[in-house]
Amino acid sequence: MACSVELKNVDKSFFTLRGRVDVMRGISLHIEPRELFVLLGPSGCGKSTLLNMIAGLEKPTAGSITIGDAVVADPGRGVFIDPFRRNVAMVFQSYALYPHMTVRANIAFPLTNLKPRPPAGDIGRKVREAARLLRIEELLDRKPAELSGGQRQRVAIGRAVVREPKVFLMDEPLSNLDAQLRTEMRAQLKELQRRLGITTVYVTHDQMEAMTLGDRIAVLNEGVIQQLGTPAGVYAHPSNVFVARFVGSPPMNLFEGAVKRDENTRVVLRTADGDILLPERLGADLVAQGKERCILGIRPEHIEPVAAGQGNFDSRISVVENVGSEYLASLFLKSGHIVVRAQHEPQPGPAGLRFASDRLHVFDAGARSSVE
Amino acid sequence: MARPGIPEETCKRILIAAGAALLLVFALSPFFWMLWVSLTSRPDFLFTKTVEYTLANYTNVLTSPTLHFTDYFRNSLIVASVTAVAVTLIASVAGYAVSRMRFPGRVAIPLFVLAMSMFPPISIVGYLYQWFSSLGLVNTHAALIFPYSALTVSLALWINMSYFAQIPVDLDRAALVDGASRMAVLFKIVFPLALPGIFSAFLLVFIACFNEFLFALMLTIDPFAQTLPVGIALFEGLHGEVPWGNLMAASAMATLPLVALTLIFQKYIVQGLMGGAVKG
Amino acid sequence: MRNKIAQARYERKETRDAYLFLLPLLALVIVFVLFPVLATSLNSLFRDVTYLARKFVGLSNYASLAADFDFQRAARFTCLFTAAAVFFEAVLGLVFALLLNESFRGRGLLRTVVLIPWAIPTIVSAKIWKLIFDYTYGVLNFIVLALGLSSEKINWLGSSISAFWSLVAAEVWKTTPFMVLILLAGLQAIPREVYQQAQIDGARMGRRLWRITLPLVWPVLTIALIFRTIDSLRIFDLVYVLTGGGPGGSTKTLSMLGFEYYSNDSFGRGSAVSVITFLLVFAVTIAYIKLGRFERSLKK
Numbered sequence: 025m026a027c028s029v030e031l032k033n034v035d036k037s038f039f040t041l042r043g044r045v046d047v048m049r050g051i052s053l054h055i056e057p058r059e060l061f062v063l064l065g066p067s068g069c070g071k072s073t074l075l076n077m078i079a080g081l082e083k084p085t086a087g088s089i090t091i092g093d094a095v096v097a098d099p100g101r102g103v104f105i106d107p108f109r110r111n112v113a114m115v116f117q118s119y120a121l122y123p124h125m126t127v128r129a130n131i132a133f134p135l136t137n138l139k140p141r142p143p144a145g146d147i148g149r150k151v152r153e154a155a156r157l158l159r160i161e162e163l164l165d166r167k168p169a170e171l172s173g174g175q176r177q178r179v180a181i182g183r184a185v186v187r188e189p190k191v192f193l194m195d196e197p198l199s200n201l202d203a204q205l206r207t208e209m210r211a212q213l214k215e216l217q218r219r220l221g222i223t224t225v226y227v228t229h230d231q232m233e234a235m236t237l238g239d240r241i242a243v244l245n246e247g248v249i250q251q252l253g254t255p256a257g258v259y260a261h262p263s264n265v266f267v268a269r270f271v272g273s274p275p276m277n278l279f280e281g282a283v284k285r286d287e288n289t290r291v292v293l294r295t296a297d298g299d300i301l302l303p304e305r306l307g308a309d310l311v312a313q314g315k316e317r318c319i320l321g322i323r324p325e326h327i328e329p330v331a332a333g334q335g336n337f338d339s340r341i342s343v344v345e346n347v348g349s350e351y352l353a354s355l356f357l358k359s360g361h362i363v364v365r366a367q368h369e370p371q372p373g374p375a376g377l378r379f380a381s382d383r384l385h386v387f388d389a390g391a392r393s394s395v396e
Numbered sequence: 397m398a399r400p401g402i403p404e405e406t407c408k409r410i411l412i413a414a415g416a417a418l419l420l421v422f423a424l425s426p427f428f429w430m431l432w433v434s435l436t437s438r439p440d441f442l443f444t445k446t447v448e449y450t451l452a453n454y455t456n457v458l459t460s461p462t463l464h465f466t467d468y469f470r471n472s473l474i475v476a477s478v479t480a481v482a483v484t485l486i487a488s489v490a491g492y493a494v495s496r497m498r499f500p501g502r503v504a505i506p507l508f509v510l511a512m513s514m515f516p517p518i519s520i521v522g523y524l525y526q527w528f529s530s531l532g533l534v535n536t537h538a539a540l541i542f543p544y545s546a547l548t549v550s551l552a553l554w555i556n557m558s559y560f561a562q563i564p565v566d567l568d569r570a571a572l573v574d575g576a577s578r579m580a581v582l583f584k585i586v587f588p589l590a591l592p593g594i595f596s597a598f599l600l601v602f603i604a605c606f607n608e609f610l611f612a613l614m615l616t617i618d619p620f621a622q623t624l625p626v627g628i629a630l631f632e633g634l635h636g637e638v639p640w641g642n643l644m645a646a647s648a649m650a651t652l653p654l655v656a657l658t659l660i661f662q663k664y665i666v667q668g669l670m671g672g673a674v675k676g
Numbered sequence: 677m678r679n680k681i682a683q684a685r686y687e688r689k690e691t692r693d694a695y696l697f698l699l700p701l702l703a704l705v706i707v708f709v710l711f712p713v714l715a716t717s718l719n720s721l722f723r724d725v726t727y728l729a730r731k732f733v734g735l736s737n738y739a740s741l742a743a744d745f746d747f748q749r750a751a752r753f754t755c756l757f758t759a760a761a762v763f764f765e766a767v768l769g770l771v772f773a774l775l776l777n778e779s780f781r782g783r784g785l786l787r788t789v790v791l792i793p794w795a796i797p798t799i800v801s802a803k804i805w806k807l808i809f810d811y812t813y814g815v816l817n818f819i820v821l822a823l824g825l826s827s828e829k830i831n832w833l834g835s836s837i838s839a840f841w842s843l844v845a846a847e848v849w850k851t852t853p854f855m856v857l858i859l860l861a862g863l864q865a866i867p868r869e870v871y872q873q874a875q876i877d878g879a880r881m882g883r884r885l886w887r888i889t890l891p892l893v894w895p896v897l898t899i900a901l902i903f904r905t906i907d908s909l910r911i912f913d914l915v916y917v918l919t920g921g922g923p924g925g926s927t928k929t930l931s932m933l934g935f936e937y938y939s940n941d942s943f944g945r946g947s948a949v950s951v952i953t954f955l956l957v958f959a960v961t962i963a964y965i966k967l968g969r970f971e972r973s974l975k976k
């Protein structure tokens with residue numbers, strides 16, 4: 025019984041003692057049944073608030089939210105379904121296990137709230153099933169305080185799956201785990217979600233997690249959706265400077281400057297650190313469009329260090345780091361820190377940088393959104 | 397740098413020993429004085445230097461039909477228990493709303509209740525006497541239970557709020573999403589976790605009611621409804637002479653349940669007092 | 677139009693639930709505290725004695741109180757008594773709290789023992805102290821004679837000055853435990869590292885007390901002082917039993933005066949005294965909050 029989730033023009037404001045705080049504007053999303061949808065954004069951008077609105081823990085100020093074919097919140101029509109009537113399940117960053125209950129009672133808790141309450145035999149069977157699924161059968165009689173972080177995490181997920189909810193909501197469920205466990209749990213979560221086929225909204229601030237987990241991702245910043253698409257699509261075609269910098273690690277390199285012709289009448293981007301030679305096609309396009317200033321973006325792996333004068337741009341490599349399978353070269357420019365990812369060890373000192381001409385991104389200098 | 401003379405450690409030890417002795421004498425001597433007198437046949441034993449130990453004071457207080465000790469005790473017990481149970485419930489539900497729900501007045505209401513608790517009893521009791529007289533409530537247990545509840549509910553509310561604040565909000569939210577209604581969240585999650593705090597509030601309210609005097613003096617008239625403090629305050633001998641032995645025996649019996657409660661549940665009482673005061 | 681109503685209902689659902697949860701509490705406080713206080717305030721503007729018709733008299737109850745010697749004396753006594761009692765409680769409470777904050781053998785026992793005076797009902801403690809001060813049987817007179825401090829027994833409750841100090845002693849005994857507990861909580865909130873750092877910086881015991889402990893415990897002390905002052909300004913039970921307001925009415929408190937008027941069926945004047953008492957309490961509380969400069973911590 026997989027359900028879609030739909031948000032239409034959702035606004036959210038908080039009314040505090042200090043006045044009104046608008047944290048979310050015009051959010052529209054359609055999440056398909058069975059989809060694993062990731063909300064990605066920096067801290068404080070409103071991810072949790074959005075998730076809480078789907079769960080019913082917060083009320084939207086305007087707009088509507090639909091789960092399956094039931095409207096669960098629509099201030100315009102005075103509709104609001106309480107969280108305990110929505111049949112969604114949520115996993116919290118803090119796990120929120122009930123400290124006074126055993127693991128068994130924790131997992132059984134959502135079932136005991138059903139009306140009518142299922143017979144004890146059914147509850148027991150479902151709890152055991154969930155425990156087997158998550159391999160926590162031997163922990164059932166412990167209290168949460170006696171579990172490790174990873175085990176708590178599993179119990180929280182067990183509590184979420186036991187009721188076969190319409191939607192899973194996960195609020196940074198892995199961020200309290202250490203790096204290794206996180207990678208492992210990430211893969212397991214994805215596998216579990218596939219197997220159960222339950223629509224899932226997953227919140228994270230970790231772009232790596234978003235890229236690896238999501239069927240689709242929405243990048244959120246300051247309460248507005250910046251871009252919506254598949255992880256590969258968002259990575260390849262960031263729609264603005266924010267997304268370009270936020271998705272990908274190390275982040276995309278950006279150069280801001282004026283579109284000019286140099287003494288050889290080639291089109292260049294004149295930056296504070298010198299001229300960057302633009303590929304012919306791109307240069308011609310920009311001139312044709314009459315762009316005077318723009319931001320040029322290129323990912324670290326799309327820059328090749330070459331001899332000075334051989335590339336699009338001449339500069340100095342300051343530091344080279346070996347990160348195992350590859351090298352990261354850093355350049356400290358007036359306009360910021362530039363990183364180059366290389367397979368072969370570059371030498372510090374004067375160097376040319378050659379940009380892969382089909383991988384350049386151009387953003388409007390004013391609107392900071394993608395051109396083309 | 398180091399000054400010659402007594403090392404700091406020694407100095408400190410001496411101070412601690414002296415302080416401990418002072419504290420023991422300070423806290424215990426009046427208490428033992430009460431017990432001592434209650435166990436002797438004549439209160440002038442210090443001056444006559446002849447002591448005769450006896451339990452007669454106790455048996456007399458318990459059996460005398462004119463002293464009504466058991467009546468007073470029963471009244472105190474009823475009034476204090478009913479009030480404590482009612483206040484605990486009311487303050488818990490209210491504390492939950494204040495610490496967990498969003499509504500206009502969530503800051504103002506606790507402060508309002510706190511401010512109400514600052515009114516001196518004397519500014520309430522006069523009107524209550526007139527009002528209860530006209531209702532025929534004077535000299536009933538209800539005449540005490542209602543005002544006692546109103547006067548102690550602020551303390552209980554603030555204790556509960558300080559305990560509820562320590563329970564992560566995520567637990568409530570998780571329970572709500574797990575299908576528990578607000579009442580279920582309150583009774584299945586918040587209450588069990590805040591039980592020590594709620595119990596502290598219960599004990600403090602109980603003790604406060606057990607000890608209250610002014611309202612009891614004014615709003616009750618005879619041993620049918622009067623409480624222990626009134627009974628003890630108005631305790632007079634037949635011949636104008638204060639029967640100190642009997643009085644101290646009655647005092648000891650009135651005190652021992654409270655001292656026992658305090659010593660057994662010391663942890664809760666201390667935490668309750670701090671929760672109610674420091675947070676307030 | 678319909679939309680507006682729907683929207684309002686949507687907004688108010690949680691609010692309505694919350695008020696439902698608060699209803700019993702608010703009803704209790706409003707009916708049995710606020711309402712009587714307001715009625716008392718109103719009543720203080722009336723001539724309200726049982727044997728005469730009730731009549732509006734404006735502020736004349738207050739005017740006659742202001743000129744009344746009994747009232748002036750009760751107001752003065754209440755303030756002086758509060759100042760003395762709270763001062764000694766604070767000093768003694770601080771000493772004991774510092775003591776109990778140290779670690780030594782038997783500390784747990786002392787922490788329990790210190791609660792005993794608190795647990796004893798005020799009326800009982802008043803009776804105990806009455807017997808301690810008793811002219812004929814009192815242990816105090818026994819000690820005074822035994823130590824040769826005086827050649828004959830002293831009538832402690834017989835002169836207004838010694839009665840005053842007897843009351844202060846009994847009050848301090850009963851309420852110091854509260855002070856100790858609150859201050860102990862404040863002391864325990866001071867991180868150990870602060871002391872260790874001060875010790876490394878060469879501060880000796882006395883200096884650590886003055887420069888570190890006292891300033892850090894000050895906010896908690898202010899709160900404890902407020903609570904104790906409020907409580908002391910409205911004292912009734914201890915005085916009623918221990919001295920009965922005597923000798924010659926010299927230890928009557930404002931609450932006792934109000935009670936006397938009520939008992940004599942003079943409700944207008946009793947109400948006026950009550951109003952003055954709570955105005956005094958509020959004035960003192962506000963003064964503390966202003967002086968303690970902790971509006972901010974209260975708001976939090």
Ligand SMILES: Nc1ncnc2c1ncn2[C@@H]1O[C@H](COP(=O)(O)OP(=O)(O)OP(=O)(O)O)[C@@H](O)[C@H]1O
Pocket residue numbers: 038039040045047065066067068069070071072073074229
């Ligand atoms: N109850 C509230 N009252 C006022 N403002 C709030 C409230 N809850 C959240 N906010 C504000 O709303 C914004 C979004 O908060 P939210 O918790 O959704 O962020 P988030 O994206 O989940 O961040 P994080 O990654 O740190 O969890 C923040 O700026 C926060 O300050």
Ligand SMILES: [Mg+2]
Pocket residue numbers: 071072073195
């Ligand atoms: Mg969050």
